[in-house]
Amino acid sequence: MQVYKGIYLLDGVGFDSNIYIIDGEVIVDTGTGAFFKETKEEMLKLGLKPKKFKLIVNTHCHFDHTGGDKKFRDWLKAKIAIHKKDKRSLETGKNTLAELFDEKARAITADIELDKKDIIKTKNFSFEVIPTPGHTPGSICLYEKKKRILISGDTIFTDGIGRTDYPGGSKRDLINSIEKLAKLRVDCLLPGHGMPKTVGAGFLIKQILATA
C-alpha cells in the first residue's frame, strides 16, 4: 500500500520486517527473503521497474531485515548500504540472529557504508541518515525533513521501543537515540514492523519516550 505519495509499504508477514520502497528507486530493508517471490510479483504489479532501483538500504543487520538482501540485489542489480557499525555483522552473518528464525545467516558484502549526515536521494525525496544506536550498534533511521517522514527500523514502533537484549544492544543508547528523534518534526512514522502512523507521529514519539 502507498503510505505516502511515492512511498510503498510491503507489509512484513510473521517475523519479516516491513519493506519500504521510495520512488521506485530505493528499497529500505528486505525481510527474511522467505517471501521474495511474492514481494517481487507485488512490486511488478505496482508498476515498479527493476532497472530504476539503485540502492538497498538496511536499517540494521538483523536477519528479519536483511535476509532478502542477496535475492533483491541479484534481481535489481542494486547496491547494498548499511551503517558502518553493522557492516561487519552483515558481512560475517554474526549477530544477525538468523538462528532465531531457524535460518543460516546469509553473509553479504555491503557496497556502501553509511554514517551520519549521509543523504539517500531519490527523485522526490531526500532522506538523511540518522545513526540511532541501541537496538544494534549500527541501527539507523532515515529522516525526510521537508516532508517530515521518519523511517525508524527497529528503533521505535508505533506502540513502543525496540528490544535491547540482543548482542550489541544498549537500552541507554536506545533512549538517547529516541531523545534525538523526539526533537525532530515528524508527521509520518514508518517503522520496521507493524503499521505506520501517517499523521501526528511526533507527539507519539514523545509519548513513547516518556514511558520508555
Ligand SMILES: [Zn+2]
Ligand atoms: Zn532488529
